[in-house]
Amino acid sequence: QVQLQESGPGLVKPSETLSLICAVSGDSLSSSNWHWIRQTPGKGLEWIGNISSSGGTNYNPSLKSRVSISMDTSNNQFSLALTSVTPADTAIYYCARLILWWIDSWGQGTLVTVSS
Amino acid sequence: DIQMTQSPSSLSASVGDTVTITCRASQNIATYLNWYQQKPGKAPKLLIYATSSLQTGVPSRFSGSGSGTDFTLTISGLQLEDFATYYCQQSYRAPPLTFGPGTKVNIK
Numbered sequence: 001q002v003q004l005q006e007s008g009p010g011l012v013k014p015s016e017t018l019s020l021i022c023a024v025s026g027d028s029l030s031s032s033n034w035h036w037i038r039q040t041p042g043k044g045l046e047w048i049g050n051i052s053s054s055g056g057t058n059y060n061p062s063l064k065s066r067v068s069i070s071m072d073t074s075n076n077q078f079s080l081a082l083t084s085v086t087p088a089d090t091a092i093y094y095c096a097r098l099i100l101w102w103i104d105s106w107g108q109g110t111l112v113t114v115s116s
Numbered sequence: 117d118i119q120m121t122q123s124p125s126s127l128s129a130s131v132g133d134t135v136t137i138t139c140r141a142s143q144n145i146a147t148y149l150n151w152y153q154q155k156p157g158k159a160p161k162l163l164i165y166a167t168s169s170l171q172t173g174v175p176s177r178f179s180g181s182g183s184g185t186d187f188t189l190t191i192s193g194l195q196l197e198d199f200a201t202y203y204c205q206q207s208y209r210a211p212p213l214t215f216g217p218g219t220k221v222n223i224k
Contacts, residue, residue, distance in 0.1 A: 035213070045160070045203060045215040058211040061117075094159055101207035102150040104171070106159035 002026040004095050004107035012089075012114050018082040022095030022107060029053065029071050029078060033098040036069060036080045038091040039109070046091075050098065051078055085114045118142050118209050120216040122202075128224040133194045137219045139187040139204035148208035149187045151180055154218075155200045163202075164189065191221075199223050 008020035022034070036048040049059035051069045059067045063082070071078040082089060090113050097105040119142040129135050139149065147167040152160035162171045164180040167187060177192045191198055204216040 037213075044217050045205075047211070047213040047215070050211065060212045098207075098213075100165075101148055101210070102162060102165035103152075103160075103205070103213075104162050104165075106161070109159050 002097055002105045004097065004105060006093060006095050006107045006110040008110060008112070010111060010113060012085055012112060013116050014086055014114055015084055018080070018085050018089060018093075018112055018114070020080045020093055020095075020110065020112070021077050022079070023075075023077045024097075025076070027097065029073050029076055034069075034071070034078050035096045035098055035103065037094045037096055037103075037106075039094065040091040048080065048082075048093075087114045090114045117212055118145060118206050118214050120204055120206055120214050122204060122216040122219050124219060125217065126220040126222060128222045129194050130224045131194055131196060133224075135191045135194055135198075135221060137189045137202055137221075139182075139189070139216050141185045141187075141206055141208075143209075144184050145206045145208035147183050148206055149180075149182065150205045150207065151178075151189045152203045152205065153198075153200045154203065160203060194221070196223075 003025045005023045012018045035050040051057050066083045068081045092109040094109045095107045096103045121140045123138045149167045151164040154160040168180045179190045201218045201220045203218050
């Protein structure tokens with residue numbers, strides 16, 4: 001059974017870069033499609049972007065200029081970088097696996113607060 | 117982007133009730149519609165994929181239907197563990213994946 005675990009700082013200062021890692025077990029990064037999704041009380045669930053099994057990426061147009069997703073196949077993990085953060089980027093960040101066209105596995109989520 | 121709406125935004129129901137939640141897409145998404153359940157402090161959990169297919173391990177009291185722009189999630193015989201927030205999500209025109217705003221099912 002696949003398991004995903006997010007890790008990274010819980011507090012980031014405004015204008016800095018938010019960096020998270022998702023460690024995957026029970027599946028290979030080269031087998032599936034991997035996503036980042038965030039959740040806020042105000043905007044609900046917001047798709048951030050994904051990286052495919054071959055390393056191709058797609059990003060939400062609303063975040064595209066600030067987002068980068070990469071993968072580290074040797075450690076079976078993928079990463080999110082979100083630059084120039086503001087308090088509006090405060091959210092619970094989830095990593096997830098997409099199978100065909102539904103998300104069947106989610107990490108537990110990690111709260112990231114943007115504050116000085 | 118395809119916008120997803122849900123109604124109602126919240127509802128109150130009793131154990132044993134049948135509950136129906138509606139999801140509407142801003143354009144035709146065929147049957148590329150999925151439903152998730154989320155409990156407080158937890159990640160969303162896949163309930164139904166491709167409009168009407170039950171994810172492994174999900175009780176049969178959950179069912180989904182629809183096509184095009186209008187979809188429903190029905191819970192027949194609400195149980196205590198079903199009190200949660202439910203989200204629909206489309207994958208027809210993705211990226212981006214888009215989610216509905218959620219429907220919170222409260223205990224009456």
